[in-house]
Amino acid sequence: MTTESPRYGIRALSWTTIQADQYPQHGPDTASWDGTQAAELNRLRGLVVVQAAQTEAVLGMILSRLDPVAPIDQPAGRLLNRIRQKIDGFCDTEWPPALDLIDDAVKRRNRVVHDSPTIGRVWREYATGGGEWVHVTTTLGDEDCDTTTLVRDLDLQQAATTTAVEILNSLTVPTSSD
Structure with missing residues (x-):
């Protein structure tokens, strides 16, 4: 070091x-x-990315349980698509909505990471009159993104990780006698 x-x-x-x-x-x-x-804003962006990496790790474990020879060193979106292919027609009704939530989180993470960041300030009116300058980052396309937005993104990432863990734990671990 x-x-x-x-x-x-x-x-x-x-x-x-x-x-x-x-x-x-x-x-x-x-x-x-x-x-x-x-x-x-940058600290929160970092937390969103780190939490998304946790979901990606769990997706790799899910895929390896569904297909032990599948490569798991892939981005989350690809892992998710491979999981959907493996369960197509063979899953209970809880999986598709759970995978949709994870997909939403992957898309938000991609926006936080890949959109060109522009840090600036916007004037936010108070409902009671007046207002204040608030720092924003427009990393999400044309959408103003402030700390509240990024906290929501972090909440979505945490929900996706939780959902992925629930899916992982719903799978049986293959044993040598299987």
Whole structure:
């Protein structure tokens, strides 16, 4: 383990901030952010991703119980599709809605990870008048995403992991006599 700090410190930087640092000839960067304003948003994004990885691990275990020779080092979406193929026509009525919930979580995780983040602020009106500036990240396409949105995303990821664990535990573990 190294005790050296990363070049820009222990924080996330926008690519535009790094570009402005590396290539000042491209002009001033009006869209840069230093990460401090968005630290909580990025922390929550990280928790969403880490929780999604737990669901992916359980999906791999489910698939390995359904098909012991199936490769399990695949993304969650592929694992989920393989599980659906294995249970098609052979599952009880509880599995399809559970798999749909997991699929929703996979899609939200993909949006949090793969959409281009833009950190900024929007004015939020109070119902009683006035308002305040709220930091948002538009990592989810055109949708403003604030801490409340990311907490909901984390809740969805936790529900998906819980559901995957329930599915895993509903399967019998193959024994050598099977």
